[in-house]
Amino acid sequence: MSHATPALEIVGLNKVFGGLRATQDVNLHIVQGDRRLLIGPNGAGKTTLFNQITGDIIPTSGQIKLFGQDVSKLRPDQRAHLGLSRTYQIITLFPKNTILHNVALGLLGLSNERWNLFRPMARASHLHDEAQTILESVGLGAMSNKLVSQIAYGEKRRLEIALALAQKPKVLLLDEPLAGLSTQERLTVKNLIANIPKETTVVLIEHDMDTALDLAESVTLLHYGKVIVDGTREDVISDPRTREVYLGH
Amino acid sequence: MNKVLMLLFVAGLAIIPLVSGDFYINLATQILIAAVFALSLNLLVGYGGLTSLGHVAFLGLSAYICAWTSTKLGVAPLVAIGLSLVITTIMSALFGLIALRATGLGFLMITLAISQVLWGLAYRWASVTNGDNGISGLTRPSLFGLSLDSASSFYWLTLIISIFAFILMAAFAMSAFGSSLQGTRDQARRMRALGYNVWLIRWITFIYSGFWAAVAGLLYVYYNKYIHPSALSVTASAEALLAVIAGGAGTLGGPIVGAALLVFLKNYASSFVERWNMLLGFIFVLIVLLMPDGIVPGVQRLIRRMRGAQS
Numbered sequence A: 001m002s003h004a005t006p007a008l009e010i011v012g013l014n015k016v017f018g019g020l021r022a023t024q025d026v027n028l029h030i031v032q033g034d035r036r037l038l039i040g041p042n043g044a045g046k047t048t049l050f051n052q053i054t055g056d057i058i059p060t061s062g063q064i065k066l067f068g069q070d071v072s073k074l075r076p077d078q079r080a081h082l083g084l085s086r087t088y089q090i091i092t093l094f095p096k097n098t099i100l101h102n103v104a105l106g107l108l109g110l111s112n113e114r115w116n117l118f119r120p121m122a123r124a125s126h127l128h129d130e131a132q133t134i135l136e137s138v139g140l141g142a143m144s145n146k147l148v149s150q151i152a153y154g155e156k157r158r159l160e161i162a163l164a165l166a167q168k169p170k171v172l173l174l175d176e177p178l179a180g181l182s183t184q185e186r187l188t189v190k191n192l193i194a195n196i197p198k199e200t201t202v203v204l205i206e207h208d209m210d211t212a213l214d215l216a217e218s219v220t221l222l223h224y225g226k227v228i229v230d231g232t233r234e235d236v237i238s239d240p241r242t243r244e245v246y247l248g249h
Numbered sequence B: 001m002n003k004v005l006m007l008l009f010v011a012g013l014a015i016i017p018l019v020s021g022d023f024y025i026n027l028a029t030q031i032l033i034a035a036v037f038a039l040s041l042n043l044l045v046g047y048g049g050l051t052s053l054g055h056v057a058f059l060g061l062s063a064y065i066c067a068w069t070s071t072k073l074g075v076a077p078l079v080a081i082g083l084s085l086v087i088t089t090i091m092s093a094l095f096g097l098i099a100l101r102a103t104g105l106g107f108l109m110i111t112l113a114i115s116q117v118l119w120g121l122a123y124r125w126a127s128v129t130n131g132d133n134g135i136s137g138l139t140r141p142s143l144f145g146l147s148l149d150s151a152s153s154f155y156w157l158t159l160i161i162s163i164f165a166f167i168l169m170a171a172f173a174m175s176a177f178g179s180s181l182q183g184t185r186d187q188a189r190r191m192r193a194l195g196y197n198v199w200l201i202r203w204i205t206f207i208y209s210g211f212w213a214a215v216a217g218l219l220y221v222y223y224n225k226y227i228h229p230s231a232l233s234v235t236a237s238a239e240a241l242l243a244v245i246a247g248g249a250g251t252l253g254g255p256i257v258g259a260a261l262l263v264f265l266k267n268y269a270s271s272f273v274e275r276w277n278m279l280l281g282f283i284f285v286l287i288v289l290l291m292p293d294g295i296v297p298g299v300q301r302l303i304r305r306m307r308g309a310q311s
């Protein structure tokens, strides 16, 4: 695989909900190792774009390629096995389980052990050890035996990321990982994201312009489902159309 | 501690025939059969979050195949048993393909519809099923030369099979696969994103659950030596579902407690209350009101609270 192959490529993507065109002829080219910030106002179609990349929703037309392979027809779980992982804007965890079990499920998903019908999960100690290590790396190591329903919102946000990181993704989609966090917590999570290994290509959604700008190498601005500006961070900041979307109305 | 209690419980069950008469032995046999069936339904309802209102389809299918091949085709018991298990399991794979096109209410409706079709067939396809007369004349085979005709010998056989069934279903629920299944129940979308084939997990569970319902069907038909279309009725499915929910869906003990309660009430109440179905309904409503997640979790919580109050 040459470096020229983009990690993620989107070609002529469209999604229509009834009369609403949530994605309009979107083309994206995200190189391996990129830190791409996807910004745009509420309802711009950012999450809808993620949902199409992961296969949660089927595009009306267009193509999605992971490392050159067309994955448009694959199920979400098949895409996960190709190295795609994501977090959710609305926290999507397993509330009845411990934090440790949540991460263990993330690890199990890509392991063939998940098909073992009779070996007790409780005895899969390597999964739990690895999950513990991952939790420690996001600063949740001390509370791994707590139930998700017992932890604070900021901790859930970090667990969202831990669950995705457990999969050692090649392409990681983060949907507003900083939403609702205090200034202090924001710093923690930003550090976490900044420390994601460079082999992982990261696409990060934020709807504020400034919140996550320092994490980004390149930026895509989405508005009414369309790509308005696309380029390096500096280019997009200085582009007059960016100011228009954010200050114009 | 838990294991000791379990062993004591099993030992207690094993000596029932030594300390009581046929009436209670038979009651205990019925409870065991209902418990195996409820446990199999619980894999779908409790662990998979897939509420089936047609689970008797598999119990009935297996019972009918066994009774029909034994009495009308005259095949050997072992063959009849093998055919029942294999065909019922294959049918559950096919029905699963249809039912799992949906989840939630859709799944419930499809499973209901499938079992209603079988119920109708049992009544209408009289050349095979004897219609409303049911199939009678089935005899219990002997096992290694031991007759299973007495209430106690059949009870012991049922107990051994039930223990096996319990262990294999408990292992399934607690396995890595069982964890995945519970994940698909709680957060299907995330499970997909984590790399799980949610549909396949549900389908495998549906088949496994169908297999154990078939085992319950064999015990049922050999216990009664008779099978009637009413075994396939919605009421029978609903009762099993009630037993699972009242006992505690998604727990290992719940379906057993629920099944015991159901069989006990049915046998006991029906002897002195004419409208025993109403009584049954009333009691189940009471349970669900007092312990919304079932008797087993409810009692566990009570015990924990009492312990908490002591310390």
Ligand SMILES: Nc1ncnc2c1ncn2[C@@H]1O[C@H](COP(=O)(O)OP(=O)(O)OP(=O)(O)O)[C@@H](O)[C@H]1O
Pocket: A017, A020, A022, A040, A041, A042, A043, A044, A045, A046, A047, A048, A049, A089, A207
């Ligand atoms: N399943 C759906 N059915 C119909 N309309 C939808 C659906 N999902 C999203 N939409 C609509 O598509 C548009 C884009 O929504 P989307 O959630 O992608 O926006 P977003 O950019 O993520 O916004 P936010 O910053 O608020 O998260 C919105 O108008 C939304 O109402």
Ligand SMILES: [Mg+2]
Pocket: A046, A047, A048, A089
């Ligand atoms: Mg969004």
